Amino acid sequence: MNAxxxxxxxxxxxxxxxxxxxxxxxxxxxxxxxxxGVSFRVPAGGVLGVVGESGCGKSxxxxxxxxxxxxxxxxxxxxxxxLATMDRRARARLIQPVFQDPFASLNPRRRVRDIVAMPLVxxxxxxxxxxxxxxxxxxxRVGLSREQGERFxxxxxxxxxxxxxxxRALVLRPRVVVCDEPTSAxxxxxxxxxxxxxxxxxxxxxxxxxxxxxxxAVVEHVATEVAVMYLGRIVERAEAEALFAAPRHPYTRALLxxxxxPEPGLGVPDVGLGDALPDPxxxxxxxxxxxxxxxxxxxxxxxxxxxxxxxxxxxxxxxEDAAAAARPAAA
Amino acid sequence: xxxxxxxxxxxxxxxxxxAVRGASLTVARGETHCLVGESGCGKSxxxxxxxxxxxxxxxxEAERLAFAGEDLRGLSDRAMSRLRGDRxxxxxxxxxxxxxxxxTVGSQMTEVLRRHRPGTTRARxxxxxxxxxxxxxxxxxxxxxxxxxxxxxxxxxxRVMIAMxxxxxxxxxIADEPTTAxxxxxxxxxxxxxxxxQRDLGLAILLITHDLGIVARxxxxxxxxxxxxxxESAPTAALFAAPRHPYTRGLLxxxPVPGKVRRDxxxxxxxxxxxxxxxxxxxxxxxDRCAHARPECAAAVPRRAAGPEHEFRCTLAPDxxxxxxxxxx
Ligand SMILES: Nc1ncnc2c1ncn2[C@@H]1O[C@H](COP(=O)(O)OP(=O)(O)OP(=O)(O)O)[C@@H](O)[C@H]1O
Ligand SMILES: Nc1ncnc2c1ncn2[C@@H]1O[C@H](COP(=O)(O)OP(=O)(O)OP(=O)(O)O)[C@@H](O)[C@H]1O
Ligand code: SF4
Ligand code: SF4
Ligand SMILES: [Mg+2]
Ligand SMILES: [Mg+2]
Numbered sequence: 001m002n003a004x005x006x007x008x009x010x011x012x013x014x015x016x017x018x019x020x021x022x023x024x025x026x027x028x029x030x031x032x033x034x035x036x037g038v039s040f041r042v043p044a045g046g047v048l049g050v051v052g053e054s055g056c057g058k059s060x061x062x063x064x065x066x067x068x069x070x071x072x073x074x075x076x077x078x079x080x081x082x083l084a085t086m087d088r089r090a091r092a093r094l095i096q097p098v099f100q101d102p103f104a105s106l107n108p109r110r111r112v113r114d115i116v117a118m119p120l121v122x123x124x125x126x127x128x129x130x131x132x133x134x135x136x137x138x139x140x141r142v143g144l145s146r147e148q149g150e151r152f153x154x155x156x157x158x159x160x161x162x163x164x165x166x167x168r169a170l171v172l173r174p175r176v177v178v179c180d181e182p183t184s185a186x187x188x189x190x191x192x193x194x195x196x197x198x199x200x201x202x203x204x205x206x207x208x209x210x211x212x213x214x215x216x217a218v219v220e221h222v223a224t225e226v227a228v229m230y231l232g233r234i235v236e237r238a239e240a241e242a243l244f245a246a247p248r249h250p251y252t253r254a255l256l257x258x259x260x261x262p263e264p265g266l267g268v269p270d271v272g273l274g275d276a277l278p279d280p281x282x283x284x285x286x287x288x289x290x291x292x293x294x295x296x297x298x299x300x301x302x303x304x305x306x307x308x309x310x311x312x313x314x315x316x317x318x319x320e321d322a323a324a325a326a327r328p329a330a331a
Numbered sequence: 332x333x334x335x336x337x338x339x340x341x342x343x344x345x346x347x348x349x350a351v352r353g354a355s356l357t358v359a360r361g362e363t364h365c366l367v368g369e370s371g372c373g374k375s376x377x378x379x380x381x382x383x384x385x386x387x388x389x390x391x392e393a394e395r396l397a398f399a400g401e402d403l404r405g406l407s408d409r410a411m412s413r414l415r416g417d418r419x420x421x422x423x424x425x426x427x428x429x430x431x432x433x434x435t436v437g438s439q440m441t442e443v444l445r446r447h448r449p450g451t452t453r454a455r456x457x458x459x460x461x462x463x464x465x466x467x468x469x470x471x472x473x474x475x476x477x478x479x480x481x482x483x484x485x486x487x488x489x490r491v492m493i494a495m496x497x498x499x500x501x502x503x504x505i506a507d508e509p510t511t512a513x514x515x516x517x518x519x520x521x522x523x524x525x526x527x528x529q530r531d532l533g534l535a536i537l538l539i540t541h542d543l544g545i546v547a548r549x550x551x552x553x554x555x556x557x558x559x560x561x562x563e564s565a566p567t568a569a570l571f572a573a574p575r576h577p578y579t580r581g582l583l584x585x586x587p588v589p590g591k592v593r594r595d596x597x598x599x600x601x602x603x604x605x606x607x608x609x610x611x612x613x614x615x616x617x618x619d620r621c622a623h624a625r626p627e628c629a630a631a632v633p634r635r636a637a638g639p640e641h642e643f644r645c646t647l648a649p650d651x652x653x654x655x656x657x658x659x660x
Contacts, residue, residue, distance in 0.1 A: 053514040053515075053516065054485075054514055157604045159604060187369040187370050187541065187605070188369065188541070188543075188582060188585045188586055189369060189581065189582065189585050189600060189601040189604075190604065191585065192584075192585035192587075192598040192599060192600035192601075193600045193602075195587075195598055196597040196598055196600060199597065200597075214514065214515065216515070216589070217544075217586070217587045217588060217589055218587055220587065220589040220590075220594070221587035221589075221592060221594055221598065222594070240594070244589055244590070254516055255515065255516065257519070258515040258516045258518065258519040259515065259544070259589065260515075260518075260519070260522075260542070260544035260545055260547070260548045261544055261547070261588050261589065261591075262543040262544050262546070262547040262571060262583065262586055262588065263547055263548075263571070263588075264547040264548070264567045264568050264571045264572075265568065266547075266548060267526070267548055267549075268519055268522045268523045268526060268548050268549060269519060270519075270523060271516050271519050271520065273516055273520070277484050277486060277487075277517075
């Protein structure tokens with residue numbers, strides 16, 4: 001008899017989060033739909049890269065998955081267990097964050113070794129000698145010396161601080177790590193050090209990552225699967241190689257066209273998007289991308305496209321409906 | 332090509348920090364010269380030194396600092412402020428340094444023009460502002476004139492800054508990280524815009540960035556800065572085809588390039604971080620991170636020619652990399 005297949009490391013179902021933003025004393029509050037009906041699964045050991053423009057809901061999605069924000073609707077499961085019903089300590093053993101600005105997320109008045117020890121201390125039942133042993137082991141693992149463990153965050157460089165944040169995230173040996181722009185504040189030489197470290201840790205510890213970045217070249221390098229967000233929805237999801245080789249959604253194509261690789265002579269491409277920048281408080285009717293889409297047609301402003309399954313994911317665009325209808329039915 | 336901006340042997344010091352240490356570069360009319368390097372290597376300070384906008388307490392020295400053949404070193408503050416915003420303009424790294432939050436876009440744009448061209452009527456200045464806002468791709472420009480900077484998105488603000496910098500038809504535009512805070516799609520739009528303006532107006536542009544992708548796509552010429560020095564300078568094609576300085580080579584290896592670096596392979600990386608350099612420091616500032624460092628790297632480092640208009644600062648011979656590769660093959 002076969003054992004049941006392992007549950008996905010991360011599963012989100014119809015996740016939605018609305019913020020009410022007050023605009024002034026008397027104005028009625030506006031609703032900002034930051035995440036709007038998002039569903040996906042990440043298999044254990046996978047890396048789901050999430051890309052999209054500023055304000056499209058990437059960090060909100062990260063915080064929902066970490067349990068730092070309550071969903072307005074929908075649910076999050078980590079290793080098959082519902083996040084909403086789990087207690088804090090159990091959750092901390094399962095899933096941990098690494099954020100963009102390590103300086104803001106590290107307590108400036110604590111020594112590095114105490115910062116890394118915090119999650120263990122918060123568990124409440126780990127003996128002191130074991131805490132000391134595991135912190136020392138973790139610091140070494142992320143490439144920090146014993147001497148650096150005695151310092152305060154302000155005495156470290158940006159890259160070293162990000163190593164501290166990674167050590168703190170991994171000290172409980174979680175299964176899933178949510179990285180929200182983990183290298184965006186770093187220089188490229190340091191970014192490369194951190195990306196290499198994250199790749200090595202994933203391989204050695206069997207971790208699953210949700211990896212958010214606005215840098216598509218970075219995502220291409222680390223992700224096994226990629227989700228493209230636009231105004232709160234995933235408009236395309238596919239295996240990384242397929243997505244970069246053959247992007248299907250018009251927005252994905254524009255994003256890829258905007259990547260300026262260090263290849264001289266190619267010039268700056270015309271990405272073909274209009275000036276109508278997206279506003280999450282004012283989501284256009286029909287396809288939310290239609291005011292900027294170079295391929296929009298009559299149906300786009302009136303009818304919202306549904307996700308159409310593809311070989312390795314989904315695409316949400318009316319052109320895909322038409323393409324699917326034109327294809328002979330699959331056997 | 333005649334050089335519009337000439338900088339040679341520029342030094343800037345803030346107390347015990349030597350921020351720029353003998354940097355040299357030239358920008359010709361109609362040319363985009365990119366100054367690239369990691370955080371803290373002295374790019375902004377170099378630009379501010381040219382514009383005469385260094386913070387109080389900074390010490391600036393240069394062997395040559397000239398704009399259109401005129402020596403900037405001896406200019407009075409008044410003469411310098413007459414040049415600034417008129418014949419040479421700058422877009423700052425932080426948009427809110429050049430945009431005043433309490434004035435509308437329209438009043439700030441017209442003020443620049445009327446300060447430098449006293450006879451200009453308000454109506455003519457407004458016409459010019461509308462024309463330029465349209466030119467930088469802003470729809471409904473007349474409506475934008477009445478708005479305040481905080482009412483604009485990052486991308487619009489950046490366009491307003493570019494339009495404002497162009498009000499007096501400058502000959503030189505210094506743009507310090509003009510697209511760093513923007514989304515990639517907006518970044519591409521703004522860089523195309525700058526390239527188009529340069530073609531149409533014959534502008535000389537000194538573009539500061541830490542992004543080698545931008546450099547490859549927009550520069551005619553590149554200077555790589557490290558710890559206050561220009562360590563390599565070359566025409567763009569030559570720099571990317573045959574980088575000579577170990578730092579330039581290291582930087583290029585760090586950049587993930589879709590389709591080039593295999594995902595299961597680690598990226599190239601440079602160990603350590605950019606050091607702080609005290610005044611009086613001797614030798615190559617890269618030596619504690621360089622895989623090729625040798626004892627002579629602690630002494631004065633020569634400037635070597637690697638090809639036409641291609642120079643680098645290193646103790647290694649110009650053909651070291653090709654010889655090293657041949658030895659491996
Ligand atoms: N706590 C909050 N209250 C009100 N609105 C919020 C809140 N958090 C996020 N938002 C709004 O939700 C939208 C999505 O924000 P989010 O931070 O998730 O975007 P993002 O994709 O991470 O952007 P960036 O790339 O700039 O980090 C934005 O319009 C944002 O202003
Ligand atoms: N007003 C100042 N007082 C003292 N030190 C300064 C001042 N301005 C800059 N510096 C120092 O000069 C050095 C160069 O700074 P600069 O701003 O030119 O770097 P940069 O190359 O523009 O970096 P970034 O990419 O982060 O903008 C840094 O070490 C910085 O700390
Ligand atoms: S549905 Fe229409 S507007 Fe939306 S992406 Fe597809 S073609 Fe463009
Ligand atoms: S001078 Fe020496 S240390 Fe500096 S880059 Fe050249 S080989 Fe490396
Ligand atoms: Mg975010
Ligand atoms: Mg700067």
